[in-house]
Amino acid sequence: MIMIFAGRRDDRCALHVAGHAGCAARGQDVVCAAVSAVVNTLAAALAAFELQGFHAKLLPGEARVTCGRSGAAEVLFYAAVIGLAQMAAAYPDHIQMQTEGYFRAGQEEESA
DSSP, rough: EEEEEEEETTTTTEEEEEEEOOOOSTOOHHHHHHHHHHHHHHHHHHHHTTTTTTEEEEEEEEEEEEEOOOOOHHHHHHHHHHHHHHHHOOOTTTEEEESSSOOTTTTBBBOO
């Protein structure tokens, strides 16, 4: 199971992803590959913009990406969160996602 937490609070955006989907053997799991692609793209885009407070720790089975809130960071994080939320909805047996501060009040999502 992949566990995802995405949050915006005060002056920070943060994403934490841990686990494996378990759809196939490691290295052949398309759900893990899709999540990894979104997370790695987010980290690369934030690094390319040289945004203040950017930090990424990308390891097999775990990733943490944080950045100070700015216009560019907000857009990049929100796009990643939308993509990850769509994956969580499509693969609820393999991805659980919790968000804080990304959707309107009363619409915060937690995928089963």
